[in-house]
Amino acid sequence: MNTPTSLSKAPCISVIDDDESVREAIKSLLESTGFRASLFASAEEFLNCMQPENTRCLIVDVQMSGMSGIELQAELSTRDSRIPIIFITAHDDEHLRSRALKAGAVEMLIKPFTEEDLLNGIHSAIQNRAS
DSSP: OOOHHHHHHSOEEEEEOSOHHHHHHHHHHHHHTTOEEEEESSHHHHHHHOOGGGOSEEEEESSOSSSOHHHHHHHHHHTTOOOOEEEEESSOOHHHHHHHHHTTOSEEEESSOOHHHHHHHHHHHHHHHHO
16 A cells, blocks of 8 residues: 555656546556556646656657647657657557657557556656666
């Protein structure tokens, strides 16, 4: 069980999705497995609050109102951010997947994805960032 002290030292994963139910479901999963979660309803909200030293990995919806997940990835790249990104999407688009991965994304998961797939992606992202 996570105590407030242990949870405050846990890696923080930022979840950016315009669907509140998706954000809350991912938050529950993350917290049940020992991570902290910061939730953002839009890419713009994340950029306005961004504290890259506190975020170990991003989980980002590809299609959101306003700035898309792919546009966020490009913006972070211009800011020299090296935060690993896992994209989630309801649309299986191989061209978009290839583009995102070539630009440095760790994974692109198609909704509905398994908890195991998401957690494997997070662990991979954190390990790659540490090496």
